[in-house]
Amino acid sequence: MESLEPLFEKCLSLAGPGRHVELVYSEAEERLSRFANNGIQQNLATENASLRLLLGEDGRLGAASSNRLGDEGLKHMVETARAAARNSAPVDMMPELRSSCDTPDHRNLDAATADHSPEHKAAALAQVFERARGAKLQASGILATARSRRALANSAGLRCQGQHSLARFSTTFETPRGSGWSSATCHRVADLDTQALAAQAEDIALRAQDPGNVEAGRWTVVLPPAAVIDFLQFLGWMALGARSVLDGTGAFSGKAGEQVFGENITLREDAAHPLIAGCPWDWEGVSRRSLALIEKGVFRQPVYDLQTAREAGAESTGNALPRPNGYGPMPAHLVLEPGEESLQELVAGTEKGLFVTQFHYTNIQNARELELTGMTRDGVFLIENGRITKPVRNLRYTVSLFDLFRKVDGISREQKLQAALGGGGCLAPGLRVRDFNFSSVSSF
Numbered sequence: 001m002e003s004l005e006p007l008f009e010k011c012l013s014l015a016g017p018g019r020h021v022e023l024v025y026s027e028a029e030e031r032l033s034r035f036a037n038n039g040i041q042q043n044l045a046t047e048n049a050s051l052r053l054l055l056g057e058d059g060r061l062g063a064a065s066s067n068r069l070g071d072e073g074l075k076h077m078v079e080t081a082r083a084a085a086r087n088s089a090p091v092d093m094m095p096e097l098r099s100s101c102d103t104p105d106h107r108n109l110d111a112a113t114a115d116h117s118p119e120h121k122a123a124a125l126a127q128v129f130e131r132a133r134g135a136k137l138q139a140s141g142i143l144a145t146a147r148s149r150r151a152l153a154n155s156a157g158l159r160c161q162g163q164h165s166l167a168r169f170s171t172t173f174e175t176p177r178g179s180g181w182s183s184a185t186c187h188r189v190a191d192l193d194t195q196a197l198a199a200q201a202e203d204i205a206l207r208a209q210d211p212g213n214v215e216a217g218r219w220t221v222v223l224p225p226a227a228v229i230d231f232l233q234f235l236g237w238m239a240l241g242a243r244s245v246l247d248g249t250g251a252f253s254g255k256a257g258e259q260v261f262g263e264n265i266t267l268r269e270d271a272a273h274p275l276i277a278g279c280p281w282d283w284e285g286v287s288r289r290s291l292a293l294i295e296k297g298v299f300r301q302p303v304y305d306l307q308t309a310r311e312a313g314a315e316s317t318g319n320a321l322p323r324p325n326g327y328g329p330m331p332a333h334l335v336l337e338p339g340e341e342s343l344q345e346l347v348a349g350t351e352k353g354l355f356v357t358q359f360h361y362t363n364i365q366n367a368r369e370l371e372l373t374g375m376t377r378d379g380v381f382l383i384e385n386g387r388i389t390k391p392v393r394n395l396r397y398t399v400s401l402f403d404l405f406r407k408v409d410g411i412s413r414e415q416k417l418q419a420a421l422g423g424g425g426c427l428a429p430g431l432r433v434r435d436f437n438f439s440s441v442s443s444f
Helices: 005-015 071-086 118-134 194-207 225-239 242-247 306-312 343-348
Strands: 020-036 039-057 060-066 105-108 138-154 159-175 178-186 217-223 267-269 291-295 333-336 352-366 371-384 387-392 395-400 408-419 425-441
Touching: 005 020, 005 039, 005 071, 005 138, 020 118, 039 071, 039 118, 060 071, 118 138, 118 194, 138 194, 159 194, 178 194, 178 352, 178 371, 194 371, 217 225, 217 343, 225 242, 225 333, 225 352, 225 371, 225 408, 225 425, 242 306, 343 387, 343 408, 343 425, 352 395
Parallel strands: 105 159, 178 408, 217 352, 333 425
Antiparallel strands: 020 039, 020 138, 039 060, 138 159, 159 178, 217 425, 267 291, 267 333, 352 371, 371 387, 371 395, 395 425, 408 425
């Protein structure tokens, strides 16, 4: 693979000596097959490379980015960043620059995934379509593979790069009278069992036909891992970065050491988890740390980058985003610790409740209270006396994650990964939650 050093040296030369320079290179290639009505509708391939520059001079900072990486494009990018710096307010202190990285060349790139062709995808999807036709269902969704490369360089001498791969499959099996869904993302296409996932979507769809009515209100719910991941991601975005905690605007501001969730909830940031296979450094070149954010329900700490760590008198946890940004650090490798029961045992222990396949259209209603709203989708089922009995119509929910994670009374040992391009992701078990609030019932 072509060395990026000439590109970095050209940018540093154009910026001039003695200047604060940070460079972030991002490259991604994705091959995607989109399907509907039991047939491939589109094969799409995209490839893009871009460079982001943060330039400091005379106590001011300016940023620019470009995907024109020839001499003229780089010159224009540097001139744009310099102009932005001239028109910016002075900063109290220039951002800290790292001069080295513990793992300068990280590779989690699977060749078979990077080289997965449209023909490979068509062969896998042919069996999915055969299954759907045999069950008199319509299959739609995507099968995608991707590779990425990102690299960091700065005027203090930092150089590091990482390469990653990703495979994802998502499918909905449906008739006009009901639907079922299944999805997975992982780092190697060989680990993506499209036939097992299609069988799961088929099973849910066949059981979801002709849903009946239930009343909105507070229900015990059993949530498989795919439904829990939504909540964990929003929790990370809303509350687990140090910026909102330090500014006093976050849900966990001033709550360090307090019991915020139930004692059975431990949430970690863990880039070293073998299923997540995250990049070992962040966008500032800092090594990522594994740490408990919430331990037995107690809020221990947020994640930090160099700036927020300096403000808090702490150490960076290796969770920086590219600078400048308005968000501060963010968790990128969330792991909710599993329990000891199977998902089937969570259902068996439910006298009356609802099983929810997945949520969608999830949005923030009140970030300070960790309040979310959204809809169920692709299979909601009534649980009676420990058995899933019949399908019911979709419902809208409105819940506070404070309330939800205080009322978890069962956690599955099965976990599901939602991987991210570039490394990282979210790993969640299934949950049984009491008094989950459904605010209204859908007409479908």
